[in-house]
Amino acid sequence: MSATLSLTWRLLRGGGRQGMLGTWLTFGAVVISTALLLFAVSANLAFDARAEHGAWRNPVAAEGDAVAIQATRWDYVRDTPILVVELAALKPGAPAPPGLPAFPGPGTTWLSPALKDLAGELPEEQLAARFGQVGGELGEQALVLPSELVAVVGLEPGDPAFKVKRDYGSASPTRIASFAGEPTDDAIAYQMLALIGSVLMVVPLLVFGGAAARLTVARRDRRLASLRLIGATPGQVAGMTVAEAVMVAFAGAVAGTLLYGLASPLLSRIPMQGGAWFVTDLLPPLWVMGLVLLAVPLLVGLSAVVGLRRVVVSPLGVAKRETPPAMRFVRVIALIAALVMVPMVSRATSVTVIVIVLGLAFLAINLAGPWVVGLIGRITAKRARRAHQLLAGRRLVDDPRAAWRTVSGVALTGFVAGFLGLLSPSADLLGTRDAHQLRLSGNVSVTEARDRLAEAKVKATVERRKDTLIVALGTGVSQENLDRARTALAGLSPGRSASTENDDGMVDGQLLTDIATGTIVVLAVSFLVAITSAGITAASSVLDRRQTYALLRLAGTPLEVLDRARRSETLIPLVIMGGGSIAIGMFCAMPFMFAGMNVRGLVTLLTCVAVGFAGVMAAGALSRPLLRSVTLNPAPRPD
Incomplete structure (x- = not known):
């Protein structure tokens, strides 16, 4: 074991500047995914703490x-x-x-x-x-x-x-x-919504965290295949892979935990249920942090091992850069099966069933994604009219899994956006409510109410309608006079308070407002994951194919063609998979719709999609300088 760890450490350090850049990309991906994972889990626990407090x-x-x-x-x-x-x-x-x-x-x-x-x-x-x-x-x-x-x-x-x-x-x-x-009924409702929101955030994070282990996969596969060809056993190859992944992931998990701890005071300012949070409620227990520090490296290690089958079984094929076998249509059948289950659930279904169905839809999209990307690549290559289109299509066909990792964050986030876009209610659904006429139920004396208001120097018209006292203060009443009138009437009807129609709708309106706020938070986290994933995986893809890019450049291919091919292999599946995932998300949301899509939900959806797509393209553009760098020298790298 010590020899394996020593060799792994040497290979990490001896990978050269660009090899270390790949390691830092994996480290950064784990840091971000760990911090956001802690936020998703802690938010759920924080709602539980609020329920206990109340x-x-x-x-x-x-x-x-x-x-x-x-x-x-x-x-x-x-x-x-x-x-x-x-x-x-x-x-x-x-x-x-x-x-x-x-x-x-x-x-x-x-x-x-x-x-x-x-x-x-x-x-x-x-x-x-x-x-x-x-x-x-x-x-x-x-x-x-x-x-x-x-x-x-x-x-x-x-x-x-x-x-x-x-x-x-x-x-x-x-x-x-x-x-x-x-817990009160309101607290239970928030707990259920928090659980659904956690699933919508956690699944893309787990996919992103697993993909972090596959960054610079081609570089590692070729290196391990070479070791296999010179006599390394399958166990040694697996051991080095796990050791490398776990070392980087554990360091990233620790840094991500610290990052979340530092960000907690800022996160506590997110308004929910009418105000900010106690910072202590957003800090996870020690057992949760310990579980995350254990689970994240384990997930990354398992994800790294999954890709070893080609290396262990056919190291010569990896060294020769053979295209892996095509994926099967059964992946799409799994997605269809998950979508068939959606109409069977409704708002009356238990939260557990809803969470399971959403989780299956997420996983089915992630499973079918590479197959669809491969199909997109074949169509693109067949219909290509320019060099960059042909290069992009052939790249998608050659390694659809790697291409899917670049756009998977956007696809899964598109599902979240489509799902929440239909379910983002607005307090406007409650309509306009009167805010200048106080009502006080009970056997209240009209004369005494008038005397109290006069003593408080509040001008109002007082009358009784059945068993309710109506105090009309006029449409231009100020907040000061309104509160003065409330105070003057306090205690006049034991066990009751004077209120307006607008006051009485605040509790119901608060829930709708919080759902809208939660929607924005979930979408912000999801698109942050998508943008980060796109940027990191795009840079990783350039590092994986640096020798291919360099040889193409040496053969006379203009850098602009290579760059346009790189952008096309991201943009084409991004538009198709992103749009398709949004449609799937909207389909899954239909059983839970409130009263049709409101304007706010539509604006939220369109804004998040526009910002998300622009962010992904901008993140991918950051790898252009790296592309220029790797094409300057076609010589083999130390790794």
């Missing part, structure tokens, strides 16, 4: 003796929701909710840090007057996000607030046994 708001209902009674309602300030949790102890020594040192006594209110700061900034009659005596700040354990506005109000068990049924979106009074509750 579980106490959905406590365990008491079947017998209860320790407390709890109810919630929504209040609003500056168009921002405030969650008000009302509590009353039913027994002495009742356990305190998470984030509080003791159970709040009657008349005492505990505020989240963000709400306490806001109450100090705004005039008292706009916010602070709604709360009684402030006992202190809620701890991080009680909050879903740092900027969350939460108030925990202590009441007497017989308070009128516990005798009314709450409005939609609030929790009616419940006798509870403990605060060890379950």
Whole structure:
């Protein structure tokens, strides 16, 4: 083993400047894929952490003796929701909710840090007057996000607030046994969406990470084939391949983990559920980092070994640069089978089934991709009218797997873009809602409401419609007067808060807004993978064929023809495979569509596709100087 490692290290170091460049390309690919993989996994765990932080708001209902009674309602300030949790102890020594040192006594209110700061900034009659005596700040354990506005109000068990049924979106009074509750329905919805988003990000990353092991594959195959021809055993060849891949991948995985740790504070600013994240929620546990540091080198090592069959079985064929056997149509049959399964799922299907179907669609596209690229190459070569078209077509036919690695990132990202483009909703789907007319349900005195508003110097028209008090403030009402009116009406109807139609739609609108934000994040990650993959694999492809390029240049082929051939062998499959993957993604999204494609979804899709394709072409163009460099000297390299 020590001899194998020593020889592997010598071959790595002795590969020359361009050989080391190939190693650095693999290292960079692993760094980026590891960092983004940690982000995808950590985002999923962060939603789980948020669900745990908010579980106490959905406590365990008491079947017998209860320790407390709890109810919630929504209040609003500056168009921002405030969650008000009302509590009353039913027994002495009742356990305190998470984030509080003791159970709040009657008349005492505990505020989240963000709400306490806001109450100090705004005039008292706009916010602070709604709360009684402030006992202190809620701890991080009680909050879903740092900027969350939460108030925990202590009441007497017989308070009128516990005798009314709450409005939609609030929790009616419940006798509870403990605060060890379950995640709320909203939290579960976010967890499910996060799982689907993770799959959409992780699968392209795994494909990219596996492809990293196959960078500069031709250089390594020829080198290992030469060792095989001079007497190296298959075991020694496999050992050197695994050792080289694992050494580079482990170093890249460590660097990628450090990169993610440094980027976590910036990633925590991505708004979701109404605010940023606790940085600690986005930092994965040590066991997750250890698993990634183990899994990434293992994946890269296995991917490297997969390509050894040609070297071990027929080293002479590799040395002679024989074209490998053509791939079979069964790859396309696998893709068709995966797509047949899609109409069988719907929004009512379990998340697990949806994730499995999406994962199979991803893998089927990756499996069928090389076969389709080979078909594209045959058609291109047959219909070629210029030299660069012929060269590009023959290259696609000669090694469709290598050509697929260059465009696979875009193809898989196209699937993500097509899938999410149809499912990117907008809060506009909820329509326009009134924002200048407060409503307060309950047996409320119109006279008392008018007196309170007059005392607060708020001009309004007050009337009753059935069991609801309507306070019309006029279309030009300012936020200051609106919040002053809310504060003036606070406590007038126990257990309820004055709100507008726009306020009541905020909770539902927040989910739609977050889905749109998540769509942009997933697409950004996917296109970053695609652009990086295209740039790295294009440079790797030039290094793999540097001697061929140099000999063609020596034979009189203009550099411009070689460069146009290099661009064509990327652009042709890029357009066809990218467009086809977008169509497949849209097909897979149809069972889950909300209400037809909205304008925002279409704009998001077109923008991401345009930026992604432009980024891929720009990344590929960066290898032009490398092409010029490798054609200057056709002599064999040290590796």
